[in-house]
Amino acid sequence: MRIVQKFGGTSLGDLELLQAVADQVHHTVRQGHTVVVVVSAMGHTTDELIHRALVVDGRTSPGNLDFLLMTGEMQSAALMAMALSHRGTPAQAVSGAQAGIATTREFGQSRIVDVSPVFLERLIAEGITPVVTGFQGVAADGSYTTLGRGGSDLTAIALASALDADSCEIYSDVPGVFTADPRMVPQAKALTQLSYDEMLELASQGAQVLQTQAVLYARESQVTVKARSTFESMPGTRIDTGTDEPAHPVTAVALDMHVTKIGLVGVPDRPGVAALACERLASAGINIDLVFQALSHHNSRADIALTVADDDRREAIQVCQKSLGELSGDALVVDGDIAKVSVVGAGVRNHAGVAATVFRALADASINIQMISTSEIKISCIVARTDATRALNHIHDAFGLDA
Amino acid sequence: MRIVQKFGGTSLGDLELLQAVADQVHHTVRQGHTVVVVVSAMGHTTDELIHRALVVDGRTSPGNLDFLLMTGEMQSAALMAMALSHRGTPAQAVSGAQAGIATTREFGQSRIVDVSPVFLERLIAEGITPVVTGFQGVAADGSYTTLGRGGSDLTAIALASALDADSCEIYSDVPGVFTADPRMVPQAKALTQLSYDEMLELASQGAQVLQTQAVLYARESQVTVKARSTFESMPGTRIDTGTDEPAHPVTAVALDMHVTKIGLVGVPDRPGVAALACERLASAGINIDLVFQALSHHNSRADIALTVADDDRREAIQVCQKSLGELSGDALVVDGDIAKVSVVGAGVRNHAGVAATVFRALADASINIQMISTSEIKISCIVARTDATRALNHIHDAFGLDA
Numbered sequence: 001m002r003i004v005q006k007f008g009g010t011s012l013g014d015l016e017l018l019q020a021v022a023d024q025v026h027h028t029v030r031q032g033h034t035v036v037v038v039v040s041a042m043g044h045t046t047d048e049l050i051h052r053a054l055v056v057d058g059r060t061s062p063g064n065l066d067f068l069l070m071t072g073e074m075q076s077a078a079l080m081a082m083a084l085s086h087r088g089t090p091a092q093a094v095s096g097a098q099a100g101i102a103t104t105r106e107f108g109q110s111r112i113v114d115v116s117p118v119f120l121e122r123l124i125a126e127g128i129t130p131v132v133t134g135f136q137g138v139a140a141d142g143s144y145t146t147l148g149r150g151g152s153d154l155t156a157i158a159l160a161s162a163l164d165a166d167s168c169e170i171y172s173d174v175p176g177v178f179t180a181d182p183r184m185v186p187q188a189k190a191l192t193q194l195s196y197d198e199m200l201e202l203a204s205q206g207a208q209v210l211q212t213q214a215v216l217y218a219r220e221s222q223v224t225v226k227a228r229s230t231f232e233s234m235p236g237t238r239i240d241t242g243t244d245e246p247a248h249p250v251t252a253v254a255l256d257m258h259v260t261k262i263g264l265v266g267v268p269d270r271p272g273v274a275a276l277a278c279e280r281l282a283s284a285g286i287n288i289d290l291v292f293q294a295l296s297h298h299n300s301r302a303d304i305a306l307t308v309a310d311d312d313r314r315e316a317i318q319v320c321q322k323s324l325g326e327l328s329g330d331a332l333v334v335d336g337d338i339a340k341v342s343v344v345g346a347g348v349r350n351h352a353g354v355a356a357t358v359f360r361a362l363a364d365a366s367i368n369i370q371m372i373s374t375s376e377i378k379i380s381c382i383v384a385r386t387d388a389t390r391a392l393n394h395i396h397d398a399f400g401l402d403a
Numbered sequence: 404m405r406i407v408q409k410f411g412g413t414s415l416g417d418l419e420l421l422q423a424v425a426d427q428v429h430h431t432v433r434q435g436h437t438v439v440v441v442v443s444a445m446g447h448t449t450d451e452l453i454h455r456a457l458v459v460d461g462r463t464s465p466g467n468l469d470f471l472l473m474t475g476e477m478q479s480a481a482l483m484a485m486a487l488s489h490r491g492t493p494a495q496a497v498s499g500a501q502a503g504i505a506t507t508r509e510f511g512q513s514r515i516v517d518v519s520p521v522f523l524e525r526l527i528a529e530g531i532t533p534v535v536t537g538f539q540g541v542a543a544d545g546s547y548t549t550l551g552r553g554g555s556d557l558t559a560i561a562l563a564s565a566l567d568a569d570s571c572e573i574y575s576d577v578p579g580v581f582t583a584d585p586r587m588v589p590q591a592k593a594l595t596q597l598s599y600d601e602m603l604e605l606a607s608q609g610a611q612v613l614q615t616q617a618v619l620y621a622r623e624s625q626v627t628v629k630a631r632s633t634f635e636s637m638p639g640t641r642i643d644t645g646t647d648e649p650a651h652p653v654t655a656v657a658l659d660m661h662v663t664k665i666g667l668v669g670v671p672d673r674p675g676v677a678a679l680a681c682e683r684l685a686s687a688g689i690n691i692d693l694v695f696q697a698l699s700h701h702n703s704r705a706d707i708a709l710t711v712a713d714d715d716r717r718e719a720i721q722v723c724q725k726s727l728g729e730l731s732g733d734a735l736v737v738d739g740d741i742a743k744v745s746v747v748g749a750g751v752r753n754h755a756g757v758a759a760t761v762f763r764a765l766a767d768a769s770i771n772i773q774m775i776s777t778s779e780i781k782i783s784c785i786v787a788r789t790d791a792t793r794a795l796n797h798i799h800d801a802f803g804l805d806a
Contacts (some may be wrong), residue, residue, distance in 0.1 A: 011752045015455065015458045015459060018459070019459060022459075049478070052418065052478075052482060053482070053485060055418045055482075056418060056421070056422060056425075056485045056486040056489065057483050057485070057486075058481075058484075058485020058486065058489060059487040061484065061485040061489070061494075063495055063496070064481045064484040064485045064488065064494070064495065064496050065481070065485070067477060067480070067481040067484070067496040067498075068477070068478060068481035068482065068485075068496075070476035070477075071478050071481075073475045074470060074471070074473075074477070075452070075455075075471060075474050077470070078456075078461075078467045078468070078470040078471035078474075079455060079459050079471065080454070081461075081462065081463065081464065081467040081470070082459045082460070082461020082464040082467045082468070082471075083455060083459040083460075085461065085464040085467065086459065086464070087462040091464075091465050091467070092466055092467065092546075093466070093470040093471075095470075095547070097500070098545055098547075119545050122544075141525075142522050143495075144498070144501075172757055208796065232602060258512040306553065
């Protein structure tokens with residue numbers, strides 16, 4: 001089998017861990033598999049490099065920060081290739097540019113546009129295991145680029161697709177995707193299988209497991225992804241197209257604490273008002289999560305509430321403040337003390353009872369639902385942040401996910 | 404003017420020094436010059452990376468050590484480009500591969516075979532100052548290579564040649580080339596000008612100033628090199644083709660403590676015997692410095708003495724032991740307690756009195772000369788290591804180099 005194996009920073013925390021990973025890769029190669037290794041920077045290397053960039057006031061120097069940060073992955077790739085070679089598995093460190101990862105020229109957040117793995121195929125043909133630096137590539141003009149933090153997952157999946165690999169194994173310090181975050185829900189169980197769409201909806205939970213852009217790339221290129229633990233021999237979670245008839249309507253429950261609710265109070269109650277507010281945010285590059293419009297109690301004007309990611313909070317408030325002015329609204333209300341609880345599963349659309357079960361579970365626990373949003377495979381509820389963990393556990397229980 | 408400026412590891416010892424260098428480069432650019440910067444790794448970075456390679460037993464992993472070490476120069480190039488950009492001189496870090504430095508595929512000691520600075524010329528045309536990583540390049544198969552330690556000088560001179568620069572300034576912590584090592588000869592003076600050949604002969608002294616391969620490349624490509632201090636505003640030493648009629652027959656006195664004398668005692672006294680010993684060493688890649696053959700006092704056999712660099716000592720002894728066996732010689736005598744004192748100057752060949760002055764100076768100081776070798780522009784004497792500093796000072800005095 002041809003396998004791409006990606007190891008993140010926590011799996012390569014120090015040289016001892018790196019050598020344990022090398023033992024594991026060496027073992028897989030000895031079993032007769034062709035392995036292409038993708039590595040992140042070791043431990044806190046990236047943070048240390050960013051610190052040095054700050055000292056010379058260089059964080060905003062376009063291109064040079066990418067050039068600096070990519071050395072972190074290069075060092076871990078070189079050391080991993082050395083450790084493998086020392087074990088009797090000839091290996092060669094390979095940069096993103098050498099691996100043929102062509103990207104856009106958007107420094108710090110480039111997108112992969114093409115992968116031509118000629119250099120890698122030649123190494124493989126020579127019996128040499130390539131150890132590719134994650135998170136980086138090269139733009140058309142020859143500039144080195146990075147894919148943004150966590151982009152090593154994307155590198156691994158893009159290489160798995162280009163190399164026509166049988167699977168892409170993403171190793172981290174957790175043994176796969178769970179029915180809920182085990183730190184919040186002690187009864188949570190590791191999932192055996194998940195569809196790409198379910199994985200995407202679980203992104204907020206799964207951020208530690210698998211990066212969203214990477215899942216999108218996997219869905220597009222139909223790469224089978226396995227999320228596994230570096231430190232345990234469990235099979236992990238397989239992410240692929242999934243079955244048509246899922247055994248359970250609900251697969252997992254996700255919690256996102258990093259959301260902010262912004263309310264535009266007392267705006268005109270006429271068509272297009274919510275659209276205007278949303279368009280303004282969209283053109284500022286801000287994703288809106290949930291939108292809710294209601295008639296105001298007084299003076300027949302309307303209230304609009306929407307949620308955005310905490311990362312976009314500051315900019316979203318500025319944009320909404322402007323929209324409020326244009327609409328001669330009364331006030332802007334910002335509420336950061338909320339959380340989003342989501343039920344995810346391929347069966348959500350076909351089982352009317354799913355929504356009822358969610359609402360009943362929350363009502364029984366006396367938890368107030370502030371906003372609701374549903375998609376084909378997801379139902380999300382905004383609740384007070386103080387109720388979040390309780391909400392998660394009650395819903396997890398209600399669907400019997402601990403069974 | 405178009406100037407290549409190269410800064411070594413001591414000039415970039417920490418981020419404070421790096422920023423002082425950035426001030427200096429920024430100043431030169433503001434004066435209207437086009438500058439291409441070449442940097443070594445900061446301070447002890449290379450040593451730290453080698454230490455990490457040792458931990459994973461990877462020092463001998465071909466190619467991967469090059470891949471690891473080149474990150475040191477990449478980091479200093481990125482940080483320098485950031486510091487320059489912050490000062491208002493737009494700058495971009497550039498790798499050896501991007502700079503078009505094509506090398507042989509001899510990992511750790513590759514030679515430059517071609518430079519095609521398309522990427523650099525494009526940056527220059529856009530008003531961006533390139534900051535190129537020294538010491539590295541790319542082989543024909545796409546593998547990254549390093550030129551060997553100190554190869555950043557070579558990078559700078561090769562780029563100066565390819566870019567048709569007016570001069571190549573090599574900055575270090577010494578203000579140029581001296582009439583003798585100032586640590587040994589307190590009266591030593593900095594030289595204003597030196598020919599390539601003289602610089603080559605002073606290599607043992609000049610190792611801290613300029614790498615031998617770099618001087619050879621400069622001579623070949625007729626690049627004017629200036630050896631200057633990063634920390635002082637003195638003009639430094641200009642190294643170029645030199646004048647036909649030097650003002651003084653002798654330019655400088657050099658001392659090399661890192662030599663070993665190996666004697667093959669009691670070998671047959673017939674033609675070709677010294678040649679055999681020398682050929683054996685040459686085919687092992689060992690340079691012989693001086694050779695001396697004399698009739699032995701007993702049994703009409705001969706003694707051969709030769710000197711090699713201390714770095715080659717161990718291997719040279721093995722090769723000579725073998726040669727001794729082939730020649731049925733009596734014994735191998737190894738003497739590490741020697742030093743080589745050399746008088747260098749373009750006028751040596753035309754002034755018969757130079758040799759006499761050297762011998763007289765040493766005789767007056769009661770210093771015994773063990774071996775002598777002369778070239779067009781150099782006279783070297785092997786003396787006891789304990790006499791070395793004294794020999795250096797006496798010769799320096801005899802030629803009035805402190806005047």
